[in-house]
Amino acid sequence: MPIDAKTNLLLPPTTGQARAKAKFSWTSDHGILRILGIVGIVFVFALPLINSGNYTIQLGTQALIYILLALGLNVVVGYAGLLDLGYVAFFAVGAYTSGILTTRLGWPMWATIPAVILMCVIAGIVIGGPTLRLRSDYLAIVTLGFGEIIRIVAQNWEPVTGGPSGIFGIPSWSFGGFTLNKIQLYYFCAVVVLLLGCFGIPRLAKGKLGRAWKAVRDDEDAAEAMGINTYTTKITAYIIGAVWAGLAGQLQASFISVVTPSSFVFLQSALVLMAVVIGGMGSVPGVILGAIIITLGPELLRDVWENRYLAFGILLLVVMLARPKGLWPSTSVLPWSRDKRDHDAKVETPAKSHDYDPQEEVPS
Amino acid sequence: MTHIAHGTTTAQVLDGVDRNILLSVENLVMRFGGVTAVDGMNMTVERGEILSVIGPNGAGKTSVFNCISGFYRPTSGSIKFLAEEITKTRPSEITKMGMARTFQNLRLFKDMSILDNVKTGLHSRIKQHWYHAFLHTPSFKKTEHFIDETARGWLEFVGFSGDERVYVTQLPYGEQRRVEIARALCTSPQLLLLDEPAAGLNHAEKRALIELIRKIQALGVSIVLIEHDMGLVMDISERIIVLNYGKEIAVGTPEEIRSNPLVIEAYLGAEEGQAADATGADVELLADEAEIDEALEEIEAEPEKRGH
Numbered sequence: 001m002p003i004d005a006k007t008n009l010l011l012p013p014t015t016g017q018a019r020a021k022a023k024f025s026w027t028s029d030h031g032i033l034r035i036l037g038i039v040g041i042v043f044v045f046a047l048p049l050i051n052s053g054n055y056t057i058q059l060g061t062q063a064l065i066y067i068l069l070a071l072g073l074n075v076v077v078g079y080a081g082l083l084d085l086g087y088v089a090f091f092a093v094g095a096y097t098s099g100i101l102t103t104r105l106g107w108p109m110w111a112t113i114p115a116v117i118l119m120c121v122i123a124g125i126v127i128g129g130p131t132l133r134l135r136s137d138y139l140a141i142v143t144l145g146f147g148e149i150i151r152i153v154a155q156n157w158e159p160v161t162g163g164p165s166g167i168f169g170i171p172s173w174s175f176g177g178f179t180l181n182k183i184q185l186y187y188f189c190a191v192v193v194l195l196l197g198c199f200g201i202p203r204l205a206k207g208k209l210g211r212a213w214k215a216v217r218d219d220e221d222a223a224e225a226m227g228i229n230t231y232t233t234k235i236t237a238y239i240i241g242a243v244w245a246g247l248a249g250q251l252q253a254s255f256i257s258v259v260t261p262s263s264f265v266f267l268q269s270a271l272v273l274m275a276v277v278i279g280g281m282g283s284v285p286g287v288i289l290g291a292i293i294i295t296l297g298p299e300l301l302r303d304v305w306e307n308r309y310l311a312f313g314i315l316l317l318v319v320m321l322a323r324p325k326g327l328w329p330s331t332s333v334l335p336w337s338r339d340k341r342d343h344d345a346k347v348e349t350p351a352k353s354h355d356y357d358p359q360e361e362v363p364s
Numbered sequence: 365m366t367h368i369a370h371g372t373t374t375a376q377v378l379d380g381v382d383r384n385i386l387l388s389v390e391n392l393v394m395r396f397g398g399v400t401a402v403d404g405m406n407m408t409v410e411r412g413e414i415l416s417v418i419g420p421n422g423a424g425k426t427s428v429f430n431c432i433s434g435f436y437r438p439t440s441g442s443i444k445f446l447a448e449e450i451t452k453t454r455p456s457e458i459t460k461m462g463m464a465r466t467f468q469n470l471r472l473f474k475d476m477s478i479l480d481n482v483k484t485g486l487h488s489r490i491k492q493h494w495y496h497a498f499l500h501t502p503s504f505k506k507t508e509h510f511i512d513e514t515a516r517g518w519l520e521f522v523g524f525s526g527d528e529r530v531y532v533t534q535l536p537y538g539e540q541r542r543v544e545i546a547r548a549l550c551t552s553p554q555l556l557l558l559d560e561p562a563a564g565l566n567h568a569e570k571r572a573l574i575e576l577i578r579k580i581q582a583l584g585v586s587i588v589l590i591e592h593d594m595g596l597v598m599d600i601s602e603r604i605i606v607l608n609y610g611k612e613i614a615v616g617t618p619e620e621i622r623s624n625p626l627v628i629e630a631y632l633g634a635e636e637g638q639a640a641d642a643t644g645a646d647v648e649l650l651a652d653e654a655e656i657d658e659a660l661e662e663i664e665a666e667p668e669k670r671g672h
């Protein structure tokens with residue numbers, strides 16, 4: 001058997017050559033995407049210079065935190081295809097862990113990062129461990145329950161979580177005696193979101209683990225047949241999603257300096273899930289767009305419409321009817337682009353498997 | 365870049381075990397509630413051979429494949445791959461040991477490009493930690509380069525020449541079948557199970573498939589295929605196993621199978637005289653009216669055998 005001596009693998013007789021990369025052009029889909037990305041980043045960093053009002057900075061910070069949260073959920077729902085209806089639970093775990101450690105034990109904010117990660121990994125294993133063996137419908141229900149349990153525990157475990165009034169006086173980030181003010185915290189969030197969310201997650205998705213996630217999402221049995229352990233692959237997605245949410249929760253705690261159980265209701269999970277679905281599952285620009293919509297939407301409608309969350313229901317309906325894969329789906333580079341990666345082509349229906357035409361046979 | 369060892373040595377270290385036997389199935393039984401899909405089946409696969417499993421619809425062929433590749437946990441019986449018992453092993457572990465398979469109904473990853481589909485096959489053969497991808501380390505780039513080259517190489521090998529960046533669902537059916545085989549080859553198998561690879565292919569595509577299967581065999585990979593197309597089966601197989609009601613009723617060379625009365629009977633029973641899946645050769649052999657009646661009677665006498 002011609003096993004390659006160096007790699008100890010069965011390799012193809014000839015290695016395939018990569019096609020010459022298409023020359024980069026600023027007017028191609030990739031170019032426009034890059035321009036949009038640069039404009040977005042410049043805008044985020046220039047915002048405090050344009051308007052440093054409290055309201056603007058607050059809204060901006062909140063949007064950044066939601067972007068991080070939605071990008072984390074995108075790993076779970078968009079890449080690995082696991083429907084999680086209680087995602088905000090991990091947001092709560094992160095917020096409470098850092099809140100408790102900073103206020104009760106006086107730890108500086110940065111020192112609680114390992115604790116937040118650890119708690120989220122544990123929470124991810126506790127919830128994901130048993131349920132990820134099941135198919136994903138059960139997962140949705142269990143996560144929904146788990147999200148509520150975390151909130152109820154927070155509400156009733158007074159000595160630790162402060163009960164319904166929560167934990168207050170959570171400090172901002174400080175590094176060696178230097179404490180971040182609101183605007184500096186905004187910049188800090190922007191850097192974290194950019195590194196972890198905008199660069200980190202797409203990179204993860206491009207490697208072996210990302211391919212395994214997508215394979216599991218598309219067809220679990222076929223993924224197993226490829227040597228992918230579907231269980232560990234799913235739990236990795238779940239834990240990475242949990243840690244991302246936990247870090248977002250920590251940012252949230254330091255940003256509003258209070259954590260109360262009422263910030264972790266089911267509506268929050270639903271909103272983040274909506275950001276992912278409206279934006280486009282598995283698509284980073286789409287999810288960012290979705291997160292911006294769910295943060296700015298209620299603010300814009302605040303004075304106009306009392307039942308403003310109803311607008312989300314309508315938006316969701318319209319998007320699902322008009323663009324079922326989301327406003328900015330992963331399957332095309334730009335929403336309006338119809339290049340060949342576009343995914344609408346119909347599969348030819350295969351001929352029935354046992355059709356037999358005697359004329360076609362070759363007598364041996 | 366570290367590669368996970370390909371399990372070639374297992375068979376050679378064990379004394380008293382025939383090194384040429386890659387897979388052996390003994391007394392395999394698979395029940396679903398009242399349905400007995402596989403009913404005490406035995407088979408062996410030798411290194412380097414092409415073996416076909418044939419039988420009427422519902423004979424239990426796919427169930428046997430699913431047991432061998434770990435997707436079903438057999439009710440009883442033993443399956444040894446490279447002399448190791450695998451009845452309780454996860455499918456992904458079995459793939460790592462060196463067995464690959466395709467599915468009766470194409471099971472490609474629909475929301476992934478052709479190249480990414482094939483690349484997933486290398487999953488268990490490459491060490492790459494998530495933080496390497498996260499940090500884009502040189503080691504990440506090296507492994508990705510290797511994965512890329514290998515996946516493209518296998519696509520070339522199976523004769524795919526289109527744009528590998530498009531989604532699989534955009535390909536014609538026959539091409540999708542080829543991509544599925546390339547994906548299976550990427551797992552570096554010693555044994556390849558093909559479940560009706562010719563289903564839905566036209567004449568030219570079937571010819572190309574025969575050539576491809578021979579090319580795979582030439583690499584030293586053993587092949588077991590389930591097929592209804594007798595022309596293809598007779599052309600390519602070194603041995604044939606005929607399955608009926610979950611049991612093998614005949615094993616032999618194509619010539620032996622062609623003239624085996626039990627086989628003729630089985631096909632007749634299942635098709636109730638239509639002989640739709642039998643080859644021209646088989647139909648010729650069935651000219652004897654008395655034999656046909658006999659076969660039909662026997663099938664009717666034992667309807668409960670199928671177990672509803």
Ligand SMILES: Nc1ncnc2c1ncn2[C@@H]1O[C@H](COP(=O)(O)OP(=O)(O)OP(=O)(O)O)[C@@H](O)[C@H]1O
Pocket residue numbers: 396399400401419420421422423424425426427428468
């Ligand atoms: N997962 C399952 N649950 C219940 N019954 C099953 C299952 N898989 C197979 N069977 C039953 O087992 C029997 C054998 O099915 P199997 O698919 O193995 O046949 P086959 O020989 O591959 O047929 P075909 O030529 O049509 O593909 C059938 O009666 C089928 O209904």
Ligand SMILES: [Mg+2]
Pocket residue numbers: 425426427468
């Ligand atoms: Mg079958």
